[in-house]
Amino acid sequence: MSEPTDPTSESQPAEPARPRRRLSRRALLGGAGAGAAALAAGGVGIAIGSADSGSSSSSGAGDHVVPFDGEHQAGIATAAQDRLHFAAFDVVSDRREDVAGLLRAWTEAARRMTAGRPPGPANAVELAPPDDTGEAFGLTAARLTVTIGFGPSLFDGRFGLAARRPAALRDLPALPGDELDGARSGGDLCVQACADDPQVAFHAVRNLARIARGTAVIRWSQLGFGRTSSTSRAQDTPRNLMGFKDGTNNLKAEDRAALAESVWVGGEAPDWMRGGTYLVARRIRMLIEVWDRASLGDQEQTFGRHKVSGAPFGGRAEFDAVDPARLPADSHVRLARPESNGGAALLRRGYSFTDGLDDQLGQLDAGLFFISFQRDPDAFVKVQSSLARDALNEYIKHVGSAVFAVPGGTQPGGYVGQPLFA
């Protein structure tokens, strides 16, 4: 792909760069400065860090850029960023070429934004709407990743794709804990934007929604304010809104063999899914006020771990081995572990959310926006089915659900899903 160079964005001279925000979009937009010169020479030159690098879990910025192109899409085995903006889209066009064109445009914009650049080539035309909405000028790339997926409904026949639907991609069956809201479920396409700065994640989704105009509209979206999973051994285990460490035994980016076994699809999937995986999203509402009235003992029995240390019952420290015999039969950790589910292991990558008050109940609408990646969504179904007996069910309900096929990564010039549409 030939990258157009960025013109200076307006006639005002650039301000002097502030020392704290190196390699920012502002510098990249600056008129005659080194940033513009580098762009004119076609060099991005700021791809420090890598998809697998750990990061300070609480760093709000950081100059890190996660490469967009690669064998797999970024945002899966990438060390989990702090913030999330997730959006599901419905396609409103009935033309296959519109969908393919959208995926190309999204890919090009995402490739630019994840490098810390505006989504479009120009922002200087007075008579046209800006190519960039602008709220991320001056911010770094903040390890932004954009991950794109296809829902089962994309293969319903509107676009001639029915015969190419992977067998594994179908709506999830009814599951224990389901109290689903259709308006928070499903979608033809999804965009998962993760970054260490929430404004950067929001900016990405907003600009992709703007680019989609006429072809796709947002069906539902979710802001996640704090990661609840570590996906790299370099990261601390974060706490969910129940106050417990979440995902101590999560799959980690460093476990390449385990990812090959449980996350990336193999020969069982269609060719166009090579390097891909499946994303399950569940909006899990926590009944926070009820939980907060439970005793510490009850809370710990519910999980089978100690609250402050995170140690499993019978252990002394967080990463001590789980001895299922020491855990209550209905404890979450005992029921959810791979050994209780025929080896089904998920790469969890969820976020805490709050969306103000629940109108009906007058209680905080908060909880876990669960995201997992797995080689087959059936692995999630197995685990969630086991959780029918979970003591945690007294305190949670699943109010949104979606599943998406996430194609493999791109090479420069290509676009996400190209092998499916080309």
Added chain:
Amino acid sequence: MSEPTDPTSESQPAEPARPRRRLSRRALLGGAGAGAAALAAGGVGIAIGSADSGSSSSSGAGDHVVPFDGEHQAGIATAAQDRLHFAAFDVVSDRREDVAGLLRAWTEAARRMTAGRPPGPANAVELAPPDDTGEAFGLTAARLTVTIGFGPSLFDGRFGLAARRPAALRDLPALPGDELDGARSGGDLCVQACADDPQVAFHAVRNLARIARGTAVIRWSQLGFGRTSSTSRAQDTPRNLMGFKDGTNNLKAEDRAALAESVWVGGEAPDWMRGGTYLVARRIRMLIEVWDRASLGDQEQTFGRHKVSGAPFGGRAEFDAVDPARLPADSHVRLARPESNGGAALLRRGYSFTDGLDDQLGQLDAGLFFISFQRDPDAFVKVQSSLARDALNEYIKHVGSAVFAVPGGTQPGGYVGQPLFA
């Protein structure tokens, strides 16, 4: 006030401290370590930084503690933190002593949480609900501030306070741009929690709501994901979701004379308001999709500033003087400047928000959660009335509104509002 010491929180031994998170709650909770020893000696000892210190605007954590006690409440002239959780409460008890008791309990919990400690003294009793919900264990204080205010309705007679209502504290009149939702407006009490880590801000509001049980319930709440104001000369000017720098000419903490003139109440207020101010909150929905279709020229004409540089029309850099003759008559900057409003100056301290999708419109429910502090809410009314002609009105609507009297600060052992209730 005598501070109870923190017991070890459970029988598990503390994990070794991770190097990246110094002075965390985890260390404070740790059994026999130095943190516990310092607490046992009655010393907090971690009050580094100060309410007026600048901070890296994008730092997600930082070990800074903003002192809770002082002449004024923290969270007003404090350099604006990155994240917000704001909640308005309705009092459900009809007993004055319950309200006073709640304010004492809130103050004690806030004093502890802003020092990076759990809100209650104990977290170790198996048979009782924990004093701390736990999701902030392991995080720093993240410059948390908790600011408490009293709505006009608190003085309606239920609590014998009607005669002590300040004349300036009354519901705002109908204003241009109002499309108010009663469920997002008003409230007897408010809590503004700001921190550089959103989980710390959420944790504060959640625990204060838990402590209020039986006396007050949340009426509405709002998460703000990114600050849109700088309130210290050490901070960069952030951008709002329209992509423009917001609050270039905001009052700053360093302008002590201006704060004394325009923010802190003087002899005109009742004695119990000494050191206090008034908080106006407005949930301003931006019609993002409409804005994004406006040309760059139109967007810049709307504000009267250039988008990327932030320079006023006729100027070359952000902080160049505004020449009103160069600005369109209906531009936001021209109409909102103090000189256009009899000198009315506000200390703005707002945050960008998004709450997913608007059910009615299918558009992003996003915008600015405007907060301003002023000596008299009438200053806000003056400015907002001038904005009746604002070109910006095509792209925004005010959907929530509230006003609160914010009493002055506390000394150790005292509580917010004590001079009113004692």
